[in-house]
Amino acid sequence: MAQLNFNIEDIRGTLSENKDGWHKQLTYISWNNRPPKFDLRSWDPDYQAMTKGITLTKDELIELRNILDKMDFDKY
Amino acid sequence: MAQLNFNIEDIRGTLSENKDGWHKQLTYISWNNRPPKFDLRSWDPDYQAMTKGITLTKDELIELRNILDKMDFDKY
Numbered sequence: 241m242a243q244l245n246f247n248i249e250d251i252r253g254t255l256s257e258n259k260d261g262w263h264k265q266l267t268y269i270s271w272n273n274r275p276p277k278f279d280l281r282s283w284d285p286d287y288q289a290m291t292k293g294i295t296l297t298k299d300e301l302i303e304l305r306n307i308l309d310k311m312d313f314d315k316y
Numbered sequence: 317m318a319q320l321n322f323n324i325e326d327i328r329g330t331l332s333e334n335k336d337g338w339h340k341q342l343t344y345i346s347w348n349n350r351p352p353k354f355d356l357r358s359w360d361p362d363y364q365a366m367t368k369g370i371t372l373t374k375d376e377l378i379e380l381r382n383i384l385d386k387m388d389f390d391k392y
Contacts, residue, residue: 253383255376264376266383268392278392280356280370280380292368294356298392300331300340304356305384307329307342308377316344316354316374 245272248287252278261285271295321348324363328354337361347371 250268257263262282270276278301281293296304326344333339338358346352354377357369372380 252387253379255372255379255383264370264372266380292370294340294367294369296331296340298389301384302389303329303331304342305381305387307331308381308384311328311381313374313378 246270247273247276249276255280258282262291322346323349323352325352331356334358338367 247270248267249270252266252268255264255266262284264280264282267279268276269279278296278298279293280296282291283289323346324343325346328342328344331340331342338360340356340358343355344352345355354372354374355369356372358367359365
């Protein structure tokens with residue numbers, strides 16, 4: 241994994257955890273000293289390794305909440 | 317972009333759209349004929365190219381909704 245400079249400012253929640261202790265989390269994180277953004281990806285127990293993921297702005301996350309609040313999960 | 321076989325079964329919503337027409341979306345998608353999963357990533361207008369992203373199970377997405385519903389976005 242390329243050496244990345246990051247600072248997890250806030251762990252908002254864990255979506256799941258697998259048998260190896262990796263957990264998929266919503267975090268508020270600053271990458272390479274840039275302004276923090278929301279972020280969804282999986283991390284190893286020591287936050288030394290990570291999977292691909294996605295960064296989200298506050299507005300995108302609010303829109304995602306609105307989408308999820310209207311969803312009928314029984315359809316899936 | 318490696319040739320991937322995917323079928324977007326459902327577009328649940330658009331979180332944002334950039335000036336080039338790429339849109340960050342929550343979709344329900346089958347990758348390489350596997351059972352469909354929820355997916356968060358950006359797509360070009362014709363769904364020919366995509367960014368890195370993240371797949372989510374139904375339970376993970378429900379947990380994410382619960383996390384977002386409890387969040388105070390004014391803090392950010």
